[in-house]
Amino acid sequence: MSATISIKRLLILDDDPDYRRLLLLGLRRHFGAATLDEYDPRHHGIPAPGFDWSIYDVLLLDYNLGIEGVTGLDVLERFAGTEDFPAVVMLTGAGNEEISVRAMKAGVHDYLRKQTLKLDTMETLAEAIVDACARRRMQQVRDNALEAARQVAKIEARKIYSEYMAKYKAAQRKEEARMTAEREKLKAQLEKHLKLLTVIEKSKREAEAARQQAEKDLERLEAQMREVKATLDSNALKLLQQQRQAAELRLERTQNEVKQADQEHKAVEDELAKSRWKLEQQADIQKQQEDDLEIIMDSPEDDAKAKAKSKKSSRGAVDDLFDEIASQLRDKGQG
CATH class of the missing domain: 3.40.50.2300 (Response regulator)
Structure with missing residues (x-):
């Protein structure tokens, strides 16, 4: 042996x-x-x-x-x-x-x-020595093969990783461009809806003022009718009744205008809420993509509080955008 x-x-x-x-x-x-x-x-x-x-x-x-x-x-x-x-x-x-x-x-x-x-x-010891040496050398061969395989795997992994990162970053740039365009579109919709809301609120105030005036006119005519009835002047009473009917029609029309303004106001508020929700969703998606990239780049934020804070700041940015547009429109309306 x-x-x-x-x-x-x-x-x-x-x-x-x-x-x-x-x-x-x-x-x-x-x-x-x-x-x-x-x-x-x-x-x-x-x-x-x-x-x-x-x-x-x-x-x-x-x-x-x-x-x-x-x-x-x-x-x-x-x-x-x-x-x-x-x-x-x-x-x-x-x-x-x-x-x-x-x-x-x-x-x-x-x-x-x-x-x-x-x-x-000594044959037993000699056999033990030869066997131990053979097993040790076989172990070294295995270790060397494993190390070589690890090195090859690292090289291949780096190559695959580089290719993946190139594709991922290209896709991310494309997605960021799409999201930027979508964000600008949503911002324009917000501005449009807020302007419309300002117009509707003005119309609503005018309709409400007209309704209140119609109620006052109706009350005045009813008081005059009571006075005419007391004097038994039929012609004057007939004229007042006609004026009362016209006032009632104006009141009904202004009430319908107020109701329609309320409905339009509610519809625009719903559109605003939808646009705002879309912006929040987009901010969340963008934040998730940023977190995914950090994980891939081996630099994740492990602290849950840091992630919550980051997510909160994304939503805060949407709130700030919404408030800024509303403030600008209010300033224009007051001007």
């Missing part, structure tokens, strides 16, 4: 010098062309943060390092995230199920007891 996987360099990290010599002697029979290094944690301490792990294919790591409060798992957990960290085979003289589980979770590729390893039975 050792011939199928090339082991160029191997590190033995163990506190027992006799056991290190045993491993060196046994492993040279299986990996004669490989460089076998040993590291004594009692003498050198824990490897420094800058230790170059990348030069090794496999690390034989003892669990009990002979350092108080520090085990091989501590070393592994500290350095396993290092780039190009080698495959790990853990060796222990006093292992248990819990240590085995922790070792596998920490990234150990294999876990062997020292008692089972003798000079004439």
